[in-house]
Every structure is written in C-alpha cells, then in structure tokens.
Amino acid sequence: MRPSAVRLLNILVPVKRAVDYSVKIRVNPQQTGVDLNVKHSMNPFDEIGVEEAVRLRERHKDQVKSIKAVTIGPPKAIEILRSALAMGADSSIHVEIPENSPALEPLAVAKTLREIIKRQKEGVDVVILGKQAIDDDLGVTGQMLAGLLGWSQATFASKVEIDHAKKEALVTREIDGGGEEVRCRLPVIITTDLRLNEPRYASLPNIMKAKKKPVEKFTPEDLGIDYTPRLETLKVTEPPKRVGGSKVANVDELVTKLKEAGITVA
C-alpha cells in the first residue's frame, strides 16, 4: 500500500507596521493618541515570527512548502512586506486600507486573517503571529483567531518544534516562573515571545530577490470585513512628570522632611 503523501507545511506569518520601538513618542495635541508622524517599522515580535518561519524551513527543508507574509495596513505597509520577503518569505498579501484610517482592532484583524486562510487553496498549517503589537500592546489577536477557527493555540512561545509526520507541534511557552510545554495538533496558531529567536539581517541577494516576489493585494471590501472601530478612545495623556528627589544633610533633616510629608510613626 502506498503511504499517503504527508501534506507539506504552509506557514502564514501576519505582520504589523507599527511605530518603531526606538522612537520617543509624544502625545498628540488633541490628546487622542500619539504623534504618528514618526518612524515605523515591523513590529519586533512579528519579526521574530518571520525569523521562526524561515528557521523552520531551514530545519525541515523541503517539508515547508511556502511561507506567506500578510499585513493589513496603509499603502506604506508594503515596506514591511518587502522586509519579510527579504528575510525569506516566499510571497505576501497586502490588505490595503486607506491612509490615516483609525487604528485596527484585534477582532477585525482576526476576522481578516480567517478570511485569508479560507482563501488559501493549499491550506494553512501553522500561523505564527507576534504575541502583541508594541503600539497597542493588546496581545489578543492570535488567541481570537484560534477561537474563530477552532484551531489549537500555543502562545508566548520561546521554543517551537514541529513533528511533521505526526502533524504535531511541541511548543514551550513562557509563563511566570518558567516554561510550559504543550503539544498541539496541526493546524496551530503560535504567538512569539522575545526569547524565541533573534531576527537575522536581510542579506543583499535576498533583498534583490524580494523585489521580484509577488504581493497579492486585497481591499476590505474584497474580504467583506468591516474595520469600523468598536472602541472609542476618550483621552490619552502622558504620565505625571517625575519630580526630583533631594538630598538631606543628616538624620534630623530627614525626620523633619518625613514629618512635613505627613509620614509619621503610627
């Protein structure tokens, strides 16, 4: 009897264009958010996701059929898709939303990804997302997607191993006080944590090749998703400025100052 062909892995890596982590952010004058006229780059956790997908291919070689990067964002977001392609993704999808659209919410993103996965003729076996985006720090998209699809999920991954033959993933998750190993059936949603890997530089030959790799475009209407925000941000303010301390000359002065501040021995 011929062994049934084990299906090759298709990996989907959603990535987000976010304010770069090294930028010193400032609240905008309207106090509705931060000034977005600053440097943007790929969300660091998503970079780790792309790197992990590429490493899976390096480990499993021909068993990984495709690595696809996908982003939902304004026209400029295509830059991060090019970065993902330069790191080793094979093709990409850009769900284009207008410039200056309101910030995306996780449920809408999860629904979009579900729609995209449905449209992948070859199917998707592993979805690797960042555990959270550094602009909103919400950290729920991966989990919502797993819920919508009914797939297994392994979040805050610090180590990923795929057993292709058994169609299982063995993931070590970061938890308070250590790591937890979970074994999941494929298809699986994995969200990356910081210690999973360190993303590589994009090498020049790969950057050149990336220019020729395909970028499939969609609009929200194509997918039938509504991005209207369900949350309203009332106000954004900076934390109160830190007031400097002062040095005291001796214990008596310290006691006086403590008393002045209203701190007394019970």
Place this chain on the structure above:
Amino acid sequence: MAEEEEVRGEEGAAGGRGRREVGGEDREGEAELVEGRGRQRGRGRHGAAGRRGRRGGGRAGAGLGAAVDEAGEEARQPVCGARIHARPRPARAQKSPSCFPTPQHRLLPRPTMLLRSIHTAVTRSDLAHFASILPPSAILSTLHAPHDLTQYNNDWMGKYRGASTTVLKPKSTDQVSQILKWCNHRRIPVVPQGGNTGLVGGSVPTRDELILSLSNMSKIRSFDPVSGVLVADAGCILQSLTDHVAPHNHVMPIDLGAKGSCQIGGNVATNAGGLRLLRYGSLHGTVLGLEVVLPDGTILDQLSTLRKDNTGTSYSTLQTPSHPVPGYDLKQLFIGAEGTLGVITGVSILTPPAPQASNNVILALPSFKNVLPLYQIVKRQLSEILSAFEYIDRTAYDLAVKHGQGRALSDEEVQGAQCFVLVETSGGRREHDAEKLSDLLENLLSADEPLITNGVMSQSPAQFSSLWALREGVTEAVSKEGKPYKYDISVPLTTFQDVVDNTREHLGSKGLLGDDAVKHVLGYGHVGDGNLHLNVVAAAYTPEIQAALEPYIYEVVASHRGSISAEHGIGAMKTHALRYSKSDVSIALMKKIKDVFDPNGIMNPGKVLE
C-alpha cells in the same frame, strides 16, 4: 645627557632668567635641539641627569621667589612608576652639540623646559585659596582628605597614569578664570579634563599637575532652532547635546563611539573627527565661537558681543556661517590645541538638520583592493546622501563579534570576506534614499566582476544600531581582548592594508607575534577621510613591543607623507613624533605661539609640544 648638564652649568642664575627674556630666535634653535634629543624631554622620567637639570633651573629661577622653589621641592619627589613603562632613550642623545646642522641654532634648552623645573605642585595653602573660590564639594584633594582619584589620573585605556593630588571641578567660567589666575601666579601646572576618553594620554597628568575637570560645567546655554546654533558649556556630554537638539530635528555634527562620556569641550580641544566627518566636516568649520579662559585667567569671550546683564548673558546670532569672523580667527588656534593654550569653557556650534531617513549596509569584500574602487562607485551613485563610509578588516570584525558588540552576520554572508565596509546614507526623503541605495546594491551585485561578495542591509532602527555597533564596538572589543597600542594615522587609501600587513610582518620578524605578546594587528577606519586606526593588541604593554612599533610606524607614515595623528590628537603619546608630520618651521612657530599664550608653560605641559 652630557650636553644637558654642561649647558645648564654654563648659565647659572642670570642665564636662567636671561633666557626667558630672549626673543624668538633662540626658540627656533631650541626646537631643533629638542627634536634631536628625541623623546626624553618633559616625560616625567626621573633619571639622574633630568633631576640635576631641574635643580639647576630652580636655582636659576631663584630671583622669582625662593618660597616657590621650596614649596615645590617636596612635591617634586619622583613618583616611581608614574608611567607604566619607560620609553627607551634613543642613542642619538649621546651626540655632541657640534653635530647640529645649522650654525644659528643655540645650544640652550627652551625656556619652558626650564620653566618646568620651577613648576610647583599644589600645596595646602593653595587649597585654602581654592576654598575661597569653590565650594568644598568641588575640591577633591588627597592633601586634606582621602580620595580615590584614579578615574581622573588614569586614562581610559589604563596606559597613561598620572599622580595628581588635586582635582578641581568649577561650575562657572568665572571660577575657572580665578583658578587659572592663581595657578599662573603660583606656577602650578594644570591639566584641563573633560570626559577623559582620549586615546593619546592628553587628558591625564604626566606627573602631579592639578586636574581641572570641566564636568560640572554642563549647562546648555541656548539653542536656536531656526539657525541650528547651539551654545553650551564645555562640560556638556556629547550625547546629551544630541538629545537636546533631537526634538528640534537637528543633530550634532560630530559623532564618536565615546559619545556617552566625552564632553564637547574636549571634542573641540582635540578637533575630534569621528564617524560623520565625511558628511558634516570638521570642527574647524562647525564651531562658530568659543569662550576660552587663557592661562593668566583672562576670559576670551568670542561667543557673544552683548554684555552680561542681570538676567544672564544673551548670545547674539552674529555667530553664523554667513558672518565671517573679522580679524584673526583666534578660535581656530584653540580647536585642536588639546588644552595647551587655554581652557575652553563654552562652545557655540552649528548643528545641521537631522536626516529624515537613515539607512546603512555592511558590505563584505573579498579583497582589500576593492575598497577604493568601491568607494568611488558609492560616492558617485549615492552622492549627497552618503554620510559615512567605514572600513573594518576581518580581524576587527571577528573581535567585535567575539566580544558581543553587535549582532553578527551569518556565516554564509561573511564567507571569504577579507574586509567589510559600512555605508550609511542620510537624507531628506526615505523613498528617494531607498531607491538610490537599492540601485547601487543591484549594480554592485550584478556587475561582471563584483567588488562585493555579499552584504546586509538594516531593516529597522534596531538593526541600524546593531550594524553600527559592529563598527563602533571595535574599540571596546580591542580593549577587552588585550592591551592595545593605537595608531591613528592618515595614509593614502591604497596603502591602508599594506601598512597593517607590513606592521604584522615587522612584529613577526622580531618574534613578537603570539598569544603572550602581540595577539592581533588590525585596522579599521574612516575611509572617506583617509584615516586608519591601526591597533596592535598585545597581552601586556612592554618596552620590546613599544620599541618595535616606534619609530617604525611613524617612519612608515612619513614615507607615505601621511599624518601621525589624523583625529585622536597628539596628547602625551606623540609629542616626539610630531616632527614626522610637521616641518621644523611649523613646529617652531607652534612653540612661539605657545609661549605667547602661556609664557609660564602651565597649560597641559608635556602634551602636543615637547
């Protein structure tokens, strides 16, 4: 040594004073004499002849004030081991005076050399005077309290160690003025010190000079976001100035690896070059004005033309590039003078607009011979957006990676690479720059005979910093690896690698290569300025290695008509080698100028000029 004694013996008391009043010609002659002596002068070496010379001078100067002499005497006891190792004395010293080439040269040592013998060290009565100028927290002296002054006395590399007893930390120009006035009167030699990050021993005492630290003068006086003119105290740390102008979309025109510790006053005093010289030019162009305290305490204020009022000093915007300085441009003398002509207390500098888009790539080259043609292509294709072009050889890269200075490239990417080049672009528009860079890289990779084997481009600011860290971190990696001998030389681009290889060969021929002697010989530098940092990393500083390297390296540089100090300055390290790059006429003039500003020779003695 013989000549020194007999010459001093001849003069006696009158001669000593007389010489100080003699005009310029003597000093020219002395320049020749001093050079002939080589490196021995003013080195803090306490050989017998040296001491005799000093005492002779002391007697000669008796007319000035015997009290000064006596007070100084005890402090002049030799501090053995003031240097890590003694320099070997060149055999030439034994030549008789008749060997000097031109007849008009006198056989008299320079007055300032003799003046060193009447320099005194700080005493408690001096401390009492300083206490009337400064608060107690600004006076650190081992004369009246136990203090650990190692961080002030020793340089960053641990190669140069001074023996100062006293550190003063003034907060205002006025305090600096009063301090210098007193020191000039008392003939106390002074070492101005900023961040103490220098690499040539210029910022630490050679003996027990007073250390004048500018660290407490750290106020930013003003910044005009329209013109970009920044006026700051000399003790401001470079990084804090960068942070101050950043929100206004400006950058400092200099950038060095030491930016977190070095101070702008020191940068100006050493005419620091750094990573952005290619783009923004040298401090001689970007510094618009200086406030300097002269050795006698006079304040030379070239920052403003308006007088102080009760609310503070206003700074006119007259100091802009479009208003050239009338008369002699005095500030240029202080830029690069390394604290030998006065103490810089305030700096007015032009900050350029910050680039809106920065990018960098590291290119792997199979051979050093490709660097120059690569530079020409890069210059042509990137043109105005090129902001840095740095070279690191394979050894330097491996060391930086070994000591965790930045994320390494993959093995595949560095395979077969003999050296690397880091190219940075800075421009006004990201898309425009990205396109230019992309075209350049494509051309390089698809050329018939590619100059590069591979390379990586940063995809995010984090990677941008990481790639820079591979270059900026070489200095630190080298220090972690062993004891570095650093030679900051300027030689024609085509000869860079030859100089490194020949130095390695030369050391090998002396049997000095090995894990217990010289571990590595490497080169890295600012290709755009023709500026190579040759580093010889040894297990320890030893006289044998020193002797093998000097004057060999200086001779090599001279043979290429290069400079022995492209940007690090002369400091204490290269005073003897100045003649390899500057003519006798130049050096003689410099000494004349020094004597005009600092007749008592109290400013940073033993540095720059011998």
